[in-house]
Amino acid sequence: MKYHIGFDTEDLGNNPPQIALLSGEPERSQYIARNYCQNARLLSEYRGLNSYVGYLADDRPVLVATSGMGAPSLSIVVNELAQVGIEKFIRIGTCGSIQPQVKVGNIVISQGALCRQGAADDIAPREYPAVADPFLTVALVSAADKLKIPYHLGITASVDTFYEGQERVRSSANVSLQFWLQGITTEYRHLNILNYEMEAGTLFKMAGVYGFAAACVCGVVAQRTTGEDIVLEDKNLAVERAIATAIEAI
Secondary structure, X not given: OOOOOOOOHHHHOOOXXXXXXXXXXXXXXXXXXXXXXXXXEEEEOHHHOOEXXXXXXXXXXXXEEEXXXXXXXXXXXXXXXXXXXXXEEXXXXXXXXOOOOOOOOOEEEEEEEEEEOHHHHHHOOOOOXXXXXXXXXXXXXXXXXXXXXXXXXXXXXXXXXXXXXXXXXXXXXOOOOOHHHOOHHHHHHHOOEEEEEOOHXXXXXXXXXXXXXXXXXXXXXXXXXXXXXXXXXXXXXXXXXXXXXXXXXX
């Protein structure tokens, strides 16, 4: 048994999945397993990293796994999932927009990431490219087009923290940002970066180093050009769109 995910290859059955859908929230993983998979069964709830194996409509097996919050947790989960045979990963997450045209409720499909993450630095040098698999990314774009879901394709800023790293002050207990973080959201906006999130950059670097394929689709739940807060009334719509896009893509 793999220590953190709580299961091993033999637990996946005679037709083991080769693709995993990753969510930060265990509740989202449970929702995907119950509503988008057939005959889903729980593999483990250890440490809140809920994992399920189920089948798509065409009877292909799929693993639905929880990566936890942030890159360090994701790096552990993905490492162990790679050990049990997963060859493709799609992160289904949430994000904050830093461009006015990227609206709450839309989805962002990441081509690559500006990766400002300590976990990724342990895996590859800072200058190592954090890029998504082109085939999975095109599949996500095609799926969004088919489903008529408003999407944006571009570069994501993957950072380690939700508050300081994403230049939150008003909603944070720490109102004194380091100087280098003050104005960083505007700087990223001028670089045509679309959004903030906390995992994709490390996932993409792991894909390059380990040799698997990875992609990321996130529902937009905050508009950082106008404020800092999560728009809770639109979160479910954004997440549902991200999930539907990922399911259609695979």
